[in-house]
Amino acid sequence: MRQSKTFIPTLKEVPSDATIPSHILMLRTGMVRMVGAGIYSFLPVGYKMIKKVSEIIREEMDAIGAQEFHLPALNPKEIWEETGRVEAFGDTMFHIKNRDYVLAPTHEEIMTFHAKGVVKSYKDLPQIWYQIQTKFRNEPRPRSGVIRGRQFLMKDAYSFDSSFENLDKSYDLHDKAYRKIFDRCGLKYFVVGASSGAMGGSKSEEFMVKSEAGEDTVAYCESCGYAANVEVAASITHGAPAHNDSPAIFEIPTPGVKSIDELCAFLKINEIETAKSRVYISSEKPVLVLMSGNDEVNETKLEAVLGDLRPGHPDELKELTGADAGSIGPVGFKGRIIADVRLKDANKLYSGANKNDYHIGGIDMNRDVPQAEYFDLRTVCSGETCTRCGKNLEVFKAIELGHIFKLGTKYSDAMGANFLDEEGKDHPIVMGSYGIGVERVLACFIEQNNDERGIVWSKALSPFDVHLLGLNMKKEAVAEASEKIYAELKNAGYDVLFDDRLDAQAGFKFNDADLLGAPLQIIVGEKNLQNGNLEVKVRRTGERSLIPLAGLIDFLKTTFDSMPA
RNA sequence: CGGGGUGUAGCGCAGCCCGGUAGCGCGCUUCGUUCGGGACGAAGAGGUCGUAGGUUCAAAUCCUAUCACCCCGACCA
Incomplete structure (x- = not known):
């Protein structure tokens, strides 16, 4: 191509709206231009890149026997009502004003619609169908350039199998294909396993790339590959100390001391000798959550223990404990007490006295807080020890590039996509769903491969x-x-x-x-x-x-x- | 949706507080010189100051409303 005749509008100056390297560079190289929030045009060079990535994806998908479709983005709303997802997506789904259509945010329904009544026999299975097309999601806040847009390109694939065992095979094929795709693209990525059942599935894996622009926080162990969302990540930490002697509790006036840091400074003690209290309301009842030192409560983990929960309001705290936040403690607290495992058997601890401007020292968990129940409640931090291999964990933000998961029969059940087995019995098709954000692959590559020149x-x-x-x-x-x-x-x-x-x-x-x-x-x-x-x-x-x-x-x-x- | 910020030429910005002919740098056009790390000189083109209303003799500037975009948070199949 002759540059004199090609539309490559490079920019010398940094556009003020762009904040992350990939966004800045995509604008500066003339790959993309913004049309509206989260809506981008790909200019010739940018589109060329899209085609390069798409082709790699296409080759690897075709290599596992997948077949490419071209599906409509404009969908009759009633198809989405069959699976209840008009409601499930809520405001995230774009609705057409002058006809009962929606803009598809993903394509489980449409693919299942095509399988229904056509894929009738176990002999027709397995099938892997995919497409590389535009999706629409009414993101409340598009950001980071092309990384989170209202309109974006996704490769989405769906597998159709006659059993969960066969689904395992389709899933493994995708797992391998995805690794090949991201390897070929030259990305440094890692895989986070999750057992979430939000989509009705049994197993899922997320392919992620470390990035400041990421929207998930993950804990990752470079030496063994352990990776988990920080919401569920575990680590090995030492417990708070258990001393042989355990003197009785005593009250200390601590005027103006609100935080653990202030308490440590005031008493000249170490964080590990303190216990921080947080009051939550779960099912209308107060629960005191006790953490070692300044450990952060991981609300996802807490939710797994308590079910519903919300933080207590300041006036509720005062009413329940007699003190404001900062002076609350476990001794004398009337209500359930849940403590982090780090505090098990610990003694000589300092915590709030449930009296403003006073703390209590000499707390022995077993003696003074006998009703405490112990769970892993803390948020993992960088530098802690990997539970799998004993090396150091790193905690950082990451972008989700791809996601594979086992759907099961959620959609085939809802839409009546059944097949007949060898004995002529009816079964819902067992499905899997596999996505890759095409623009994200590009953006992540740029995030990982740039210098001050470009x-x-x-x-x-x-x-x-x-x-x-x-x-x-x-x-x-x-x-x-x-x-x-x-x-x-x-x-x-x-x-x-x-x-x-x-x-x-x-x-x-x-x-x-x-x-x-x-x-x-x-x-x-x-x-x-x-x-x-x-x-x-x-x-x-x-x-x-x-x-x-x-x-x-x-x-x-x-x-x-x-x-x- | 909550908090903060910004809308002035294609891009980056000043002017606004304190109302009085709309500016700067880059880019663009023409001519000449230059020609291996974003050249120089000269002459030009280009703006309903986001939009609507109000105050005023007079509004980019003050007031009200509204829209758009960015950042933080909430949300994220």
């Missing part, structure tokens, strides 16, 4: 194999040589972007090339040309080589072709 594409995803820069195209010798090389490169099968712009200066072209980030730059300059040479620069390393004109294609064969994908 994007650093891999061979597999780069919009161009090489970027040919004719430095001063007004010089006849440069123009002539560049044109000749351009033709040669195309002949040799390379996808080349040729910066043939007459009016752009060298520095301008260099900066654009670094920004656009093709793996190799071939630089045709007047001085080198006089010696029969041109320069090849490797974008990732910045390494430059002088190559005789005639040796270019051979040089590329050994460098470009041997570069990692």
Whole structure:
């Protein structure tokens, strides 16, 4: 492609709306432009990338026997009512105003609709159907550029099997295909297993990438691969100390002390000697949650113990305990007490006195808080020990790139998609569902592969194999040589972007090339040309080589072709 | 939906407090010079100041409403 004739509106300045590297770079390289909140147009270079990623996905899906569909985004609402998901999606689903249609946020219903009544026999199974198409979700708050949009491209696949055992096989095929896809895309990712049943499924895995722009917080162990959402993640921590002697409790005036930090500073003690109280209301009843030191209550874990819960209001706290938050403690608390396991058997603890501006010392959990029930309630922190391998856990934010899960028969049941087994008996088809966010793959790659000059594409995803820069195209010798090389490169099968712009200066072209980030730059300059040479620069390393004109294609064969994908 | 912020030329911004001819940098057009890391000179084009209403002799500026976008939170199959 000739850059002079291609629409690649690069930006020198950083658009003020963009905050994360991938968003900034996608705008600056002219890949995308925003049309509305969470609505993006892909310009030619951006769309080229979409096609590259899609093609990798397509190849790996086809390799496991999946068949590609093209489904409507516009769906009759009644199909979605069959499964109760109009209500389940609520405001997240876009509704058409002048007809009873919705814009599909995913395609379980439509795929099941096609399977119903057509896939009738166990002989027709298994099937894996997929599509790579636009989804619509009325996100309350689109953000991070293309990462969370109201309209986005998703590869979604659905498997249809005759039994849960066979579903396992389809699921494993996807698991392997997904790893190949993300490997080929050159992403550093990890897999979070979850047993959530929100979609009626039995097992699911999320493919995630570490990123500040992420919307999930996960705990990850690099050495063994343990990964879990921080809401459910576990770690090994030592318990609070249990001393041999255990003197009786005593009251201490602590004027103005509200937080654990203040308490530690005031009494010159360590956090581990303290117990923090939080009051929740569960089923109308107060529950005191006792954590060691400044450990954070993990409400998801707490919810698993208590069921429904909400934090107590300040006036409720006062009424229940006689003190405000900051002076509440377990001793004398009337109501259920749930403590984190770190506090089991601990003694000589300091906690609130249920009297403003007073704390109690010398608390012995077994003696003074005998009614306490112990659970793992804390939120895992970076640096704690992995329960699986004993190495260090890291806690960070991550973006969900893909999700595979076993649906079971939720949709086939609801929509009556049944098949007949060998004995002529009716069964609902057993389904699986598998998604990949296509734009997210691109955005995550950019998040992981950029420097201060721009994007650093891999061979597999780069919009161009090489970027040919004719430095001063007004010089006849440069123009002539560049044109000749351009033709040669195309002949040799390379996808080349040729910066043939007459009016752009060298520095301008260099900066654009670094920004656009093709793996190799071939630089045709007047001085080198006089010696029969041109320069090849490797974008990732910045390494430059002088190559005789005639040796270019051979040089590329050994460098470009041997570069990692 | 709660909190905070921003809307002025294609992009980045100043002007607003204290009302009085709408500005700067980049980009764009033309000509000349330059030509290996975002050149220089000269001459130009380009704006209903988000929108609507109000106050005023006069509104980008003050008031009210509304819309859009960004950030934090809530939400996230």
